[in-house]
Amino acid sequence: MTQLHENSAIDVAPKNRSAEVFVGVCFFLSVLATIGLAITYWVGGQPQVEGGLLFVTLGGIGFGMVAWGKYLVPQGPFVQEREVLKSEIVEKQAMLASLDRGQKQLGRRSFLGKMLGASIGLFGAINLFPFLRSLGPVPKKALTTTPWKKDALIVGPDGLGVNTATLEVGGILTVFPSYDVGGAISQTVLIRVADQNWTTKPGRETWGPQGYLAFSKLCTHAGCPVGLYQELTQQLLCPCHQSLFDVLTGATQVFGPAPRPLPQLPIYFDSNGNLRAQSGYLEPVGPGYWERG
């Protein structure tokens, strides 16, 4: 004769005076800290005080509960048998039989089945279209071209134009076409080197008037702005992944993961002494992509 619940040795909370005191103190501190939090919020809040008090509030509850569960209730160890995960063979066969029966009830109407599949599939595919199409424009020429155009007036981030005296030798400035100041794609670095009309590569004889050289600021690696210029070595460094470009040889990559030189923008000074673009970039700027052969 037995009852499902019956007093036995493990049904009694073990005696542990010091643990009881610890748990009590924990909960008490938690309450104190919560009152402190209330006052802190009331007077306007202070992050460090809030963090400290939250620690005591939550920690008090936490350590108290853990200690209660660890030192004030029986720990066993208790044992429990594992159930077999696998079904009995008869259960499995009954399941297959049910499946089979359903299949028979459906009959061999494979044509109707295909029709159902086709209608659901078509519905999904067609209705995915407006969703996908609305997400954004297709790239078209967005990746191959930049806002730079022939004779675009070159200006700094402040919108002011550039003349021959704007940069000292060794100076650097981020420039844009006057109609796209701050543009993420058109951003270009303008650097002044000591040599007049420096030719970075054959065919670029007129691209660097008065020692002014302009390169796309988008790293050919992952598109970060190539923002750091080392005047001494005349190299541009990308701070993201440390690609290094040599300015004098046409911003060719000399170090790091960047696979291509920074494209150079052909520029000239017009009759008023304002710096302008001879044309747009002759190649796509920035990182690589599939369609770029």
Add this chain to the structure above:
Amino acid sequence: MIVTQATDWFDERLGIAKFTRKSLNKIFPDHWSFMLGEIAMYSFVILLFTGVFLTLFFVPSSKDVVYNGAYAPLRGTKVSEAFASTLNISFSVRAGLVMRQMHHWAANVFIAAIVVHVCRIFFTGAFRKPREINWLVGTGLLVLAIVNGFLGYSLPDDLISGTGIRIAFSIVLSVPVVGSYLAFLLFGGNFPGDSIIPRFYSLHILIIPALIVGLLTAHLAIMWHQKHTQFKGKGKTDRNVVGVAMWPAYAFQAGGFFFVTAAVIAILGGLVQINPIWLYGQYVPYRVSYAVQPDWYMGWLDGALRLMPSWEVQAFGHMIPNVFFPSVLLPGITFTLLGAWPFIEKKITKDNSEHNLLDNPRDVPWRTSVGVGLLTFYVVLFFASSTDVLANSFSLSLNFVLWAFRILLFVVPPIAAYIAYKLAKEASDVPGIGKRKRALIISRSEEGAFSTSESAPRSIAHEEIIEELPEEVKYHSVLDGTEEYVMPTAAAAVSTVINNVSVDVDLGPLPSGGSGVYQIPRSPRGSAPNGRSDEQDHQGDLDE
């Protein structure tokens, strides 16, 4: 009284008694490393709480506004609404900064706990049959956690995270064939556009958390159903679970541990500054700062981007960009390999048996060695994400640091794997390893000679007795019919539960399979379904 009434109310509608009894008596094996997954789960709960708080004040928009808030140095500057509202949360909303920093710290703790949890599962072989499904679910959770972490720290629209988004755009762009279309659809056009912040926002607070909640629920339900693994030890077999009971010991310990986790995250959020965006400033596409590093869990990808040689494949009028290899191919291989590991190991060991006892990492030197080797690979990549900082701190040339890492990446992992193999092998060969150590007694003879001997093993009286919960024993013997149930006089109200339990069930012979539908025979007292499955469970227990 209220408990019995509530029990009746719910039981008559949901039949909760059986499941609840099993749950209350569920045994949880005890080991500190089983808490790692709990830390992850608890920090996720904290992420939800603090995250909801943040959504009340954050404005997911890249529209330009002139900042006019509490932070004086930035007053009058042009910033986005996202950036301005993040400043507002940090400086004007009561407890806002603590909540924001707790959210960020909780995210770091969440992912760190998952990573360490994965390592624990891996090195102890807990992923083996029957737990492969949960390993896959867990791999999915890791990926989602990393992605959501990245999306989250991108939302404030500050200079560092904005640069990160720029890199992410380039990475999506690098996917072969569909990359440029994918990038334009995902970002709503060419970089930067106005859609990034609102889209990242709905992904970050809705879509990915919903997926995480779904997978996490599955993760827990499967674990609950399959029961925990346990380390080898006295009385522990592949067919039982030894530990503390759910109610009350484990419930108090685990519940308390949630608060402890929350407390640690709260003090980090209160005292340790994280992501001070007001120091970085608003993201401006042409600006960039020195030492651009992502959060730690993206470090290995950033490191891979840095170490990759400057190769780019150009053929047949198409290009496979440089970033494809370190940031699309590498993570693709990484997570495929991770998810497939249980199946790879099964191919190697040809082991198809069920494992509920864990390996000590030294027991399986080859797996430990593979794990250590792979882990080291990613640790080297992680450190490679700070090449510039290392070069500056130690006054080395960037060139030297880069090449050192390129070499270390392939040299260190095999060495680490070899050392791990040797250590594991040697440790497992030590006689008496894993056994309780006995004290050595040094005695001196009358002649003055010293001798040592081992102390006697601990006497039986001190040994732990592992027993079934008395309630379980009674429950089984009542079901068996070996004992008769007597209603406790003081608790007449429990009678409904007891009637169900004490039903004597005769299933009769089960029909042989393949005969179509089979019917469950009705028991005389009409409660067969309950009684039957209890009987089944119990039969299973006895068989082992």
